[in-house]
Amino acid sequence: MPLVARGSQGVLDIVDPPAVASNHGSLAADGDMLATSLADVDLHVAPRFSGSFVAQPATPLATVLANPASFSVNKRAAVSSVVTVATDVEPFVDRLVQWRLDTPGCTDVERPALHLNSAGASLPTKRTVSAITEYIEFEARNGGYEAADLVNDGKAVHGSIARLVHAEGPHEVALAESGRAAWASAFYGIPFQPGDVILTCLIEYGANYVAFLHLRDTKGVKLDMLPHRPDGTVDAAAVGRCLDEHGGRVRAVAVTHVPTHGGIVNPCEAIGREIRRWNEAHSMDPHRRVLYAVDACQSVGQIPIDVADMHCDILSATSRKFLRGPRGVGFVYVRNDVIPVLNPPTLDHYAADWIARDAYRMNATARRLEKWECSVALRLGLGAAVEYALDVGLDTIWTRVRWLAAYLRTKLRAVPGVILRDTGTDLCGIISFSVAGWPAAELRTALQRTYYVNTTVSTVGQARIDLESRQLDDFNRASVHYYNSRDEVDRFVAAIAELASTHPPRVVDSAEV
Template identity: 45%
Template sequence: MSGPGIDVGRVRADTPATSERVLLNHAGASPSPEPVLDVVVGHLREEARLGGYEAAAARADDVERARRSVADLVGGRPDEVAFATSATDAWESAFWSFPWSEGDVVLTCRSEYVTNVLNLLVARDRFGVRFRVVDDDEFGQIDVEALGRHLEDPSVRMVALSHVPTQGGLVNPAEEVGRRCREAGVTFLLDACQSAGQLPLDVAALGCDLLTATGRKYLRAPRGTGFLWARADLADRLAPLGSAGAEWTGPTTSRLPGGAARFERFERSVAGLLGLGAAVDYALDLGLAAIGDRVGSLAEHLRAGLSALPGVAVHDRGVRRCGIVTFTVDGVAPAEVRRALAADAVQVWTTSASFARIDLGERGIDEMVRASVHYLNTTEELDRTVDLVGRLAGASR
């Protein structure tokens, strides 16, 4: 199986680990391709030769090229992109730049990610900000009609939504959420941590005002990288906590730069940023539409194989689904499934209720196995994985 525009042999050759093991933890940290590693290691060698500041100055134009690449990835402008160390770093920078007041309301979904909800709890406890969870529809995605009713409350100031939850293949209907938010005049903060790099993203079509993402997952960039996209006219009205990108203009004065630069801190891994830019370019060269098609097809192939196994339950929800596949095996703890597969050179991960208590708690799920596919995987690898899971399920009966 090879999607249009994707040379599977080439991308596998760019990832030597594919000759040693089946990589199915791309939703955790996807191994960087060799061209990305070359950029990162090359800059680290330059830092060792020249010194960190001097090496950074020599690559300043390349860092800005990386910013343009990220802007191209999401359909925005370079001045709307701020680099971050993670999706959580970017999300918190955006969220806490709002001047929250007691009684303000934030709407979120049942499948929202743990760190986002933890920040909502802090806002509740320290500033009296209320958050409300919008119900799911019959397919397990955010109920857009229910969202519309919540948006009639003038106290609602923000909708915070995970585009793709960490705990399953669901793709929330972000475009429809964005349309509702625009109609209501409410800020839309979209967590694209799991969608960036596996699905096409266009901030205009999504209708979001803020978008956050990490580098280490489907973009295949180094760990410790991420970004925030902030719509220009909104960014200029926000004031990040702490020093962020502010300039000290006098003993008792400071000034924030325009655009997303106000969210960006001085200290960062330049090697990581250059690697992020190279990873984004790698994805853009393959084509996000082609990536999305191939990832979706591979994931459905894996779901079908697992669903056919006696004693195995697949737990993914949603009308539209992506590359994350979650399942359990009767009588075998998810952590044991992960260890058993690792012993046969198949890398998967687990996801637990501690990462998604609103969603998984209500569904009565404590933990699941998470197998996340990417364009470099093959149907043969997935069939081998299904066969191994089948043996585990059979041995437990």
């Protein structure tokens, strides 16, 4: 039986999922990115890369479902579109009980909160909580410095992060107190000259954009937009032309992989390939080439990240979101040959050695971006979170996040009054939406107080360029993670359906609460 798939650029809106689940029929996407055919048990995947279709060998669907990780990154991206959207089978459900048992926030019987806010701060595992609390006690018994010596200042976390993002090694990783601080320590270190251009994207995170404006005012740099596709993602194929048009004045391209406010995913690998190609034709000298900075705060921990595949020079993230680490810590990766280029805005005697009364020497590793004082406990907590994510497997996490998000969107779409706000076509675990008649903040409060559902609100100040272009001030945001269950999604959608059919309550003054 033929299956119908609508959409383009990777979005497949499958009309007949049960037939897909039974592995029969043929499937065709009328868009230009995916062409897929499914005949009996054979899944033939032909993703489009950089403008041309690349045919992959036909693969039994059962093999794909059993082991999506066996596909290379590019194939996997296409295959998981099909697997997550086209089947009615919840992936990795056999591991869910263990993941939930490992998560204190999922086993609290007193107050069974439903946490759909991993994009804000996710629920940590017991392993992460123990790493922090046990160390704090260890510190209390041994003394802060002495305890730190015994765990080598928590330096192992640099190695864990390097493995997570496929960096060369720990020397390319620096820690800071947040994702934004980590990003800024590297980005402000780029030696911008007046007239240099920063190119950025529609969904760039608000704090980064403010930094660009600040650099405009303090360093005389210019700010311009990368070319975009109609779906709001950066048009990777047009990046080279855009760099040409700026006549060699572009010093940095800054892209947010996944924004704070929605499910859109920028094609960071394709953008990186185009920048690299342009650099190769002009100069690969890190002092002169276009530097590529990726804000991966919302993608690290939900999407497999490979800095080599992305060809990025800088990549930053925070601990508390999809990585499930503690608050108060973040990290930045800096490509080895770019480290000497970065001149951090502030230095201390840890980032640089004080080698003579009037001289210092900056550390040769990414440590030049760090500060001496830090919370070793939080670093150890982040290390535990990274190791847990690696144990679960980033491919597993991504497959499940996409499945849950697709399931949630499908259910929400069916609720009268719900407006899905996500732009983009290849969507992740952040779902943005509004409910007719409900101001976003009131809906969030009602969800939390009446249904114990944690969600949040995205506002124009977080992503002004994007929201202004859509004439929106705010909307609601729910974010799923792999430890969320299908039942939880159903519970959330039922709450939304109930609220959508009522009017918001009278606004309660905070003094009355």
